[in-house]
Structure formats: structure tokens, C-alpha cells
Amino acid sequence: MEVLVRDIIKKAEEKLKEAGVVDFAVDSWLLAEFVFKINRTGFYMDPMMTVPKERADKYIGHQKSLCNT
8 A cells, every 4th residue: 555755744744743843844854755765856746656554654653753752
């Protein structure tokens, strides 16, 4: 199963904001670059970019650890 990268990033922003992370949008994006090996240019050129669910789960795991710190 594939998951839209933009949806994952948006959900992470919401979770990080709820957790009180000041730079939630930046942190969400930097985490996406790290986990998905993408850059902003590629992302904006392909707004329907998807990743495998396993990789999305890895991103969510890292995002949760950011919320707990």
C-alpha cells in the first residue's frame, strides 16, 4: 500500500504542534527529507508523491519520538 507524502507531512505537523514543538512545520519537513530521501523541489514537482506504508510507519515512529522529547 502506498501513502501520499503530503498527507503524512501534514499529519506530523499537527501532532508536533499539539506536542508544543515550536518549529513543527520545519521539523516535519526535515524528518521527511531524512526518511523519504526527498527534497522540496522534487516534492513540489510531484505533489502526488507516494511512499510505501513501511516507510510511512518509519516516519511516524520518528515523529512520535520528537513529540516525546
